[in-house]
Amino acid sequence: MKVFQKTKMLTDAHLHYCPGCTHGIVHRLVAESIEELGLQEKSIGIAPVGCAVFAYDYFNCDMQEAAHGRAPAVATGIKRCLPDRLVFVYQGDGDLASIGMAETVHAAARGEKITIIFINNSIYGMTGGQMAPTTLIGQKATTCQNGRDPAVNGYPIRVCELLATLDAPYYIERVSTHDVKHVLAAKKAIKKALQFQAEGRGYTFVEVLVSCPTNWHMRPVDALRFMGEECTKTFPLGVFRDKSEGKQ
Amino acid sequence: MAGITVDEKICKGCGLCANACPKKVISISEHRMNQNGYFIAEAVNPQNCIGCAFCAIMCPDCAIVVER
Numbered sequence: 001m002k003v004f005q006k007t008k009m010l011t012d013a014h015l016h017y018c019p020g021c022t023h024g025i026v027h028r029l030v031a032e033s034i035e036e037l038g039l040q041e042k043s044i045g046i047a048p049v050g051c052a053v054f055a056y057d058y059f060n061c062d063m064q065e066a067a068h069g070r071a072p073a074v075a076t077g078i079k080r081c082l083p084d085r086l087v088f089v090y091q092g093d094g095d096l097a098s099i100g101m102a103e104t105v106h107a108a109a110r111g112e113k114i115t116i117i118f119i120n121n122s123i124y125g126m127t128g129g130q131m132a133p134t135t136l137i138g139q140k141a142t143t144c145q146n147g148r149d150p151a152v153n154g155y156p157i158r159v160c161e162l163l164a165t166l167d168a169p170y171y172i173e174r175v176s177t178h179d180v181k182h183v184l185a186a187k188k189a190i191k192k193a194l195q196f197q198a199e200g201r202g203y204t205f206v207e208v209l210v211s212c213p214t215n216w217h218m219r220p221v222d223a224l225r226f227m228g229e230e231c232t233k234t235f236p237l238g239v240f241r242d243k244s245e246g247k248q
Numbered sequence: 249m250a251g252i253t254v255d256e257k258i259c260k261g262c263g264l265c266a267n268a269c270p271k272k273v274i275s276i277s278e279h280r281m282n283q284n285g286y287f288i289a290e291a292v293n294p295q296n297c298i299g300c301a302f303c304a305i306m307c308p309d310c311a312i313v314v315e316r
Contacts, residue, residue: 001315001316002313002314002315003299003301003314003315003316004301004304004305004312004313004314005313005314006310006313007310010310014257014258014309015258015308015309017308017309018260019260019261019262019286020260020262020263020264020308021308022264022308023308024307024308024309024310025305025306025307025308028310179268179306180268180302180305180306183305183306184305213262219263220262220263220264221263221264221267224264224267
């Protein structure tokens with residue numbers, strides 16, 4: 001009996017991500033969650049600009065590419081035209097927290113009934129490892145070669161905490177992918193967010209910490225260790241809003 | 249009898265499966281590589297496999313099928 005095999009919600013295309021990049025894990029979690037909810041035929045995904053730009057090749061459902069950072073705005077339009085569909089947005093940190101910050105915050109403030117999967121690898125991966133709004137203090141990037149210095153580069157943005165100051169979001173959680181336990185927890189959070197949207201409850205947002213071995217200049221296993229030990233200090237895991245349990 | 253099958257064509261040899269395996273069943277080969285030039289993961293101690301699927305859960309490329 002097969003206890004684990006690739007979900008049908010993912011196509012047979014080979015992922016283009018670097019070896020050890022946990023983007024692929026998050027793709028699988030989103031796909032499995034949709035399949036388990038039985039909403040494959042009703043799903044529409046919005047692909048971002050960034051490492052996940054080819055997400056439309058990997059998900060076996062309707063997909064739409066958006067301009068850089070504008071994915072929540074595109075999702076808003078699709079969800080308002082087709083309110084019975086499950087609309088999910090898959091965005092990285094450069095896309096969501098930098099160029100698309102306005103769209104992100106306003107979609108959340110309006111309480112659009114969409115699900116945002118926010119991939120936080122604390123660096124710009126696709127363009128070659130520049131500093132992102134989420135780069136950790138002291139972390140090296142090509143545009144802060146001696147490590148991020150708050151006096152020059154400012155501090156990392158915590159998007160979950162920022163969105164949790166708004167009234168409209170229904171569910172906000174930050175999860176990680178650095179070991180099996182946290183991957184399973186991430187799956188639970190993603191499925192919960194998609195389910196809340198399917199029930200028409202409101203704006204749901206899941207931030208997933210992801211490693212970038214290539215641009216962190218680490219071996220994949222060391223990158224996971226770094227993520228578990230350092231990234232989770234700056235970006236504490238947890239539920240920031242869950243109106244179904246009365247957490248405001 | 250539990251066991252794993254690695255799709256050697258899509259394995260990138262990142263080693264996350266070998267790191268996650270509690271029974272040290274998997275290891276990254278030192279001489280076998282696939283068409284993309286990646287050293288691939290292989291089951292070196294298949295008799296120890298308990299079918300927990302930790303390797304498949306951590307595989308970013310969905311390259312592992314687990315049977316039990």
